[in-house]
Amino acid sequence: MVDKIIIENLSLQYSDGTESLRNINLGIHEKAVTVLFGPAGGGKSTLLRCLNRLNDLTEVRASAGRILIDGENVLDPSTDVIALRRKVGMVFARPVVLPMSIRENLTYGLELEGEKRRSKLDEAVERSLKLAALWDEVKDRLDDPAIALSGGQQQRLCLARSLALQPEIILLDEPTSGLDPISTGKVESALQELKKEYTIILVPHSVQQAARTADYAAFFLQGDLIEYSEGKTLFTAPKEKRTEDYVTGRFG
Amino acid sequence: MKRTPTINRHLTQRLGFTFITLMAIATVLPIVATVLYILVQGAPAISLEFLAGFPHDGMRAGGILPAIIGTIYLTVGTAIFSVPLGIAAAIYLSEYAADTPLTRIIRIAIINLAGIPSVVYGLFGLGLFVLFLNFGTSILAASLTLSIMTLPVIISTAEESLRSVPQAFRTVSISLGATRWQTIRRIVLKEALPGILTGVILGLERAAGETAPILFTGAAFFLPRLPGSPFDATMALPYHLFVISTQVPEMPIKIQYGTALVLLVFVLTMNLIATVIRSRARAKRQW
Numbered sequence: 001m002v003d004k005i006i007i008e009n010l011s012l013q014y015s016d017g018t019e020s021l022r023n024i025n026l027g028i029h030e031k032a033v034t035v036l037f038g039p040a041g042g043g044k045s046t047l048l049r050c051l052n053r054l055n056d057l058t059e060v061r062a063s064a065g066r067i068l069i070d071g072e073n074v075l076d077p078s079t080d081v082i083a084l085r086r087k088v089g090m091v092f093a094r095p096v097v098l099p100m101s102i103r104e105n106l107t108y109g110l111e112l113e114g115e116k117r118r119s120k121l122d123e124a125v126e127r128s129l130k131l132a133a134l135w136d137e138v139k140d141r142l143d144d145p146a147i148a149l150s151g152g153q154q155q156r157l158c159l160a161r162s163l164a165l166q167p168e169i170i171l172l173d174e175p176t177s178g179l180d181p182i183s184t185g186k187v188e189s190a191l192q193e194l195k196k197e198y199t200i201i202l203v204p205h206s207v208q209q210a211a212r213t214a215d216y217a218a219f220f221l222q223g224d225l226i227e228y229s230e231g232k233t234l235f236t237a238p239k240e241k242r243t244e245d246y247v248t249g250r251f252g
Numbered sequence: 253m254k255r256t257p258t259i260n261r262h263l264t265q266r267l268g269f270t271f272i273t274l275m276a277i278a279t280v281l282p283i284v285a286t287v288l289y290i291l292v293q294g295a296p297a298i299s300l301e302f303l304a305g306f307p308h309d310g311m312r313a314g315g316i317l318p319a320i321i322g323t324i325y326l327t328v329g330t331a332i333f334s335v336p337l338g339i340a341a342a343i344y345l346s347e348y349a350a351d352t353p354l355t356r357i358i359r360i361a362i363i364n365l366a367g368i369p370s371v372v373y374g375l376f377g378l379g380l381f382v383l384f385l386n387f388g389t390s391i392l393a394a395s396l397t398l399s400i401m402t403l404p405v406i407i408s409t410a411e412e413s414l415r416s417v418p419q420a421f422r423t424v425s426i427s428l429g430a431t432r433w434q435t436i437r438r439i440v441l442k443e444a445l446p447g448i449l450t451g452v453i454l455g456l457e458r459a460a461g462e463t464a465p466i467l468f469t470g471a472a473f474f475l476p477r478l479p480g481s482p483f484d485a486t487m488a489l490p491y492h493l494f495v496i497s498t499q500v501p502e503m504p505i506k507i508q509y510g511t512a513l514v515l516l517v518f519v520l521t522m523n524l525i526a527t528v529i530r531s532r533a534r535a536k537r538q539w
Contacts, residue, residue: 054427086429096420099443099538108438109428147538158424165429 003027004169004199005051010065012046014058019046020223024065028216033191033200035214035231037207038246042220044203048171051201052088053081069169086113089162093174093205095154097146102138105146105157109165124164132160133190152183159190169199177205188213207247211235219243290512297510311474311500316511318475322391322486323460323518325479326470329395330402330459335452337399338406342448345407346414347436366404371464373401378468392482394470401465402455409451413444418539446533453526457519463490473499489515 005028013020021043028034036044049055050067053074066073074084086109098105106128107121115121125142129135134156138149146157155175162170172191176184191200191213204210210217214231219240227234227243238244245251305315341362349355377397387393417440425435441448463471471491479486493511496503 052427054423057423057426082429082431085427090427092420092424092427094420096418096424098421098424098439108425109430112428112430112434112438145538161428 002030004030004069006068008066010050010067012050012063013061015061019043021046022223024225026218026225026228028199028201030199031195032215033195033202033213034216034218035210036201036203036218036220037210038220041222043223044220045173048173048201048203051171052085052090056081086165087167088169088171089165089167090171091158091162091175093177095151095158097154097157100146101143102146102157103142105161106164109161128160128164131163131194132156133186134160152179152186155179155187170194172202174203174205219246287516290509290516293506294509294513297506298513302510311496312503316492316514318478318487319489319492320514321478322488325391325486326394326398326466326488327456327460329391330398331456333396333399334402334406334455338403339410339448341407342410342414343436346411347440362404362407370401370462373397374465374468377465382469388483389485390470390483391479391486394466397465397469398459398462402459405455405458406451410448413447414440417443446529450526450530453522457522461490461515461519463494466491
């Protein structure tokens, strides 16, 4: 397995002192689902937002360390963050569709970089919707407002929207936290398909989801990485007592 | 005996509501009365000659065309300066400015700008635009003076409607590889536009109706012709109304009220447009 992302000695503290990361070292494998889990406030979302530099929008007091994606340190100030965010797609906890049609949501990112050719855009719309398992449900109403979709459909649209940019890495921050079990199942099975082509990092909304989806799993507690291993090892035979306590539901 | 307090509470409530309702009606009455009175008094004056003709016989007869055209010029002139400046300032304050002492000073300045009496703007305009910059008593000087007066309204309503666009749209847009400016132009401005337009119209409406700021800067007592360039002075409806109401003896009253009616219709039409834009946008809004 190749490490797509190598996180070295990453530390971060927000200005308001809320969440932080302490000296994280982690290698994330290519074309697999890596799950970051643990109680709230553990630093999982913070770590995700470092990977696509979305933390640039937040007031960060101090940060240190490196994140190498394909060997390049993306935390370096000279990094082209626009290119980085195209390479590293993100899906948020609450489905946020942009106030435009389904089609426009999908072509938004491509049009930003100047793609105007209708054939290219149509192709991207169809491809990304199929990958997100939404094509059959919306193919006849692509010009309807995206807000008219159900919550589950909106979240898959958000997934498709990231996929339209043909990223290499997809970050998902509790993508199913607001969804019903059926919609959750659809998102999870889409991820199982996607991992053949993409490197996926998922913050799950429950331990059960973590166990269901993880090829690799990392357990975070209050800004520390406690344990990291293959999913089946971590959920059946954790080495750390704290991991075991959390996985078996003794706290958290 | 136990029921008495309940009855009292109901009675108090009913009295309270009656009082509040009466007060609410009381606020509507003066508005309705003013509009009706001006309509009744002014309507007989309205004719094609009144709207499209020049005043004659010492303004005691004829039309008010130069004043109507002048007010349109001043409103457009004010828009040219205040709209781009106001929207740009609002974008800066809402999207770019961090909470620093500088931005706090800017905000306080804007709030205080809104509280300055309009005649003070007039005096300031006289000093800066008419005399110092040597624009003379002109449409240009008057428009600039009105622009400064209008800016706080435009900036604060525009900033408010920019801020009301959900933060999540910005985050998503950035995460899709948009620059900040692309996000503002394609998402934030588009969604905030109806609110911004409403503020712009309300600000310009106030500019159209003001007398004091143009008194020293651009308004003419009487002009036998239409202004030919931005450096000419102009007649304007509010000032004309002031002139014919106080400065001209033996003025026919219906011309005064006719002028007031035209000004009122001008301003209320702008108000109506703002209301239509706002309600349409609300119906179409997707968040």
